[in-house]
Amino acid sequence: MPRLTQADLAPLNKTLEERTPQELLSWAASIFGNRLAALSAMQMAGSIVCHMISQAKLNIPVLFVDTGVNFQETLDTRDRLISEQGLNVITLYPPMTMAEQIKAHGVLYLTPEGQKECCSMRKIQPLLTAAGKYDGIVGSLRRAEGGRRGGVPILALDQDMNTVRVNVLANMSDEEMQAYLTSNDVIVNPLHDQGFTTISCNRCTTPVLPSEPPRAGRWRHLGPWSAYCHINPTDRDSAGTQGIELDQEVLNRLFGRDGDFAI
Numbered sequence: 001m002p003r004l005t006q007a008d009l010a011p012l013n014k015t016l017e018e019r020t021p022q023e024l025l026s027w028a029a030s031i032f033g034n035r036l037a038a039l040s041a042m043q044m045a046g047s048i049v050c051h052m053i054s055q056a057k058l059n060i061p062v063l064f065v066d067t068g069v070n071f072q073e074t075l076d077t078r079d080r081l082i083s084e085q086g087l088n089v090i091t092l093y094p095p096m097t098m099a100e101q102i103k104a105h106g107v108l109y110l111t112p113e114g115q116k117e118c119c120s121m122r123k124i125q126p127l128l129t130a131a132g133k134y135d136g137i138v139g140s141l142r143r144a145e146g147g148r149r150g151g152v153p154i155l156a157l158d159q160d161m162n163t164v165r166v167n168v169l170a171n172m173s174d175e176e177m178q179a180y181l182t183s184n185d186v187i188v189n190p191l192h193d194q195g196f197t198t199i200s201c202n203r204c205t206t207p208v209l210p211s212e213p214p215r216a217g218r219w220r221h222l223g224p225w226s227a228y229c230h231i232n233p234t235d236r237d238s239a240g241t242q243g244i245e246l247d248q249e250v251l252n253r254l255f256g257r258d259g260d261f262a263i
């Protein structure tokens with residue numbers, strides 16, 4: 001099967017820079033068809049992507065990883081997206097409950113090394129159960145988040161999932177995000193109104209003070225060395241270095257080599 005590298009995507013990524021998030025979403029649907037999904041942790045940016053999917057009536061399933069220790073507000077947000085926006089949310093689960101994991105491995109999330117293991121078991125491995133089903137996964141990373149996301153490409157390879165991550169909000173600023181929320185009836189996780197700038201498991205996420213960086217509430221007990229769970233491969237140092245394998249037909253559509261596909 002033909003191999004696609006991150007370098008191959010560079011010229012295409014350039015052409016996509018001017019597209020709006022909605023245009024990128026429609027473009028991704030036209031390229032990947034029924035082998036496209038979105039990934040949301042039920043945070044604000046993910047809710048915007050879900051709203052755009054719903055508004056455009058795109059048949060894109062939304063993958064959500066229920067770690068078993070999510071806040072109830074997060075699960076309620078997922079349920080509202082299903083019942084009020086009619087989204088097809090596919091919930092993925094870890095192989096063990098948190099109680100079973102603690103019995104087998106101890107309380108991993110209390111140490112930096114254990115956190116990596118815990119996030120791998122409770123977030124990355126559940127997502128990997130969907131590997132092979134999708135050639136593209138729409139994400140909600142934004143460059144305005146800074147840190148590892150400051151230079152995130154619109155199209156980024158996900159080697160573990162053998163997919164192309166499509167970061168449709170990559171160019172959305174904080175102001176544009178707020179404007180979208182104000183002008184649209186977006187279902188937003190209520191924890192954002194309680195000081196949570198980012199939201200993950202209830203074991204490892206706290207609200208932040210206005211004077212703190214947005215990600216200060218993640219793994220606060222571990223210090224600044226554990227700022228990401230790595231479910232998004234572009235948050236890692238070695239993202240997309242080896243490439244992925246896609247059908248020639250998908251590659252032809254991706255690069256506009258076959259048929260009438262705008263790129």
Ligand code: SF4
Pocket residue numbers: 067069108109114115116118119120122123200201203204229
């Ligand atoms: S955020 Fe914490 S509890 Fe959740 S998977 Fe990662 S380490 Fe485990």
